[in-house]
Amino acid sequence: MNLYIRETKSSDLHDIYRVHCEAFGYDKEAELARDLLNDSSAQPRLSLIAFHGEQVVGHILFTKAKLWDSDPHLSLSLLAPLAVVPDAQRQGVGGELIKAGLEYLAEAGTDLVFVLGHPEYYPKHGFKTAAHYGLKAPYPIPEKHVDAWMVKALNPKVLGEVCGTVICCDALNKEEHWSE
Ligand SMILES: CC(C)(COP(=O)(O)OP(=O)(O)OC[C@H]1O[C@@H](n2cnc3c(N)ncnc32)[C@H](O)[C@@H]1OP(=O)(O)O)[C@@H](O)C(=O)NCCC(=O)NCCS
Numbered sequence: 001m002n003l004y005i006r007e008t009k010s011s012d013l014h015d016i017y018r019v020h021c022e023a024f025g026y027d028k029e030a031e032l033a034r035d036l037l038n039d040s041s042a043q044p045r046l047s048l049i050a051f052h053g054e055q056v057v058g059h060i061l062f063t064k065a066k067l068w069d070s071d072p073h074l075s076l077s078l079l080a081p082l083a084v085v086p087d088a089q090r091q092g093v094g095g096e097l098i099k100a101g102l103e104y105l106a107e108a109g110t111d112l113v114f115v116l117g118h119p120e121y122y123p124k125h126g127f128k129t130a131a132h133y134g135l136k137a138p139y140p141i142p143e144k145h146v147d148a149w150m151v152k153a154l155n156p157k158v159l160g161e162v163c164g165t166v167i168c169c170d171a172l173n174k175e176e177h178w179s180e
Pocket residue numbers: 023024082083084085088089090091092093094095096116117118120121
């Protein structure tokens with residue numbers, strides 16, 4: 001699929017909302033995306049939108065994260081949410097959005113990127129089980145879903161050197177976003 005990916009603008013909000021509603025089949029993630037885009041504690045953030053022709057087919061958001069009691073110079077980011085409209089799924093759009101986001105974040109000096117998501121999907125993009133490195137999610141992840149909380153090292157020197165609990169931005173810091 002021929003894709004064009006760019007950072008989002010405030011005028012994209014309607015398309016972003018629609019993409020998440022269509023992809024997930026309900027509006028909870030669309031509302032989360034909207035709340036995150038309005039959350040000052042989420043800064044710095046990265047919001048990318050994918051076009052196929054004139055059509056918006058995907059959106060990805062990365063927001064600021066921190067580790068309790070860690071070096072304040074560490075730069076951490078959290079990927080959530082990611083959505084591709086049903087007609088464009090399984091054609092590489094999600095992968096291209098992840099790749100573009102990770103490249104941008106690496107250039108910006110981000111050390112680690114976290115995600116809570118499909119454990120069969122994100123490892124294709126270098127994400128690993130975060131619990132193996134002593135990196136805990138903001139809310140406890142049930143043992144049966146432990147593999148869904150993952151980390152990707154953009155700075156390989158950092159992974160294994162730091163551990164603790166991740167603090168996310170205010171809009172994500174609600175148990176409902178971590179319990180399913
Ligand atoms: C999950 C999602 C973002 C993937 O985007 P995509 O553009 O469809 O995926 P890509 O084309 O980049 O990658 C396709 C591969 O990823 C895997 N994959 C895709 N969706 C998957 C899913 N829901 N669970 C597990 N693996 C998945 C498959 O291995 C697939 O390869 P295959 O077609 O050979 O089987 C998209 O399907 C989507 O928006 N789903 C609904 C919302 C959602 O679940 N968002 C992610 C929350 S973590």
